[in-house]
Amino acid sequence: MASIAVCPGSFDPVTLGHLDIISRGATVFDKVIVAVLNNRNKQPLFTVEERVELLRQTTNQLPNVEIDSFNGLLIDYVKKKNANAIIKGLRAVSDFEYELQMASINRKLDESVETFFMMTNNKYSYLSSSIVKEIAKYHAPVSDLVPDIVEEALRKKYAFSS
Ligand code: ADP
Secondary structure (H helix, E strand, O other): OOOEEEEEEOOOOOOHHHHHHHHHHHHHOOEEEEEEEOOOOOOOOOOHHHHHHHHHHHHOOOOOEEEEEEOOOHHHHHHHOOOOEEEEEEOOHHHHHHHHHHHHHHHHHOOOOEEEEEEOOHHHOOOOHHHHHHHHHOOOOOOOOOOHHHHHHHHHHHOOOO
């Protein structure tokens, strides 16, 4: 049976920290489906379509990585895609409590789906999409934090604000 993992998140926008987790995950699993959560409770900077497109362009050199989006419960989406694993990245202790809760509830909902945690690459341990947006908003460079096309997309988004 092929091992298929779903890597869920907001990816608003994708950072080098996300790409590090995705590319390392792709060396372990036969297929990695990066799934952009369409969360109506959050006010994102990029639309789901824009986030999917940025992920597509920044992972196109990884043949076993697929980009998609989903609504609703993650575990339902995982089953729909015939996946058997969830990949999450861990940055700091602060990520741990929430991720433990999510992994536990997902196991309760479906025991056959396993959650795998990958430790952040040390150089990205401080990196989050929110931090990147905060910096880009004030027109400071984010070239060490995101791929060039993401920096360009951020520049366009914030061109007419502040
Ligand atoms: P955020 O908005 O906090 O950047 P997302 O919800 O888009 O994150 O995260 C998707 C997944 O990527 C989560 O499992 C998250 O822990 C992981 N992740 C995000 N940034 C990093 C990073 N710098 N290093 C490792 N994992 C990360």
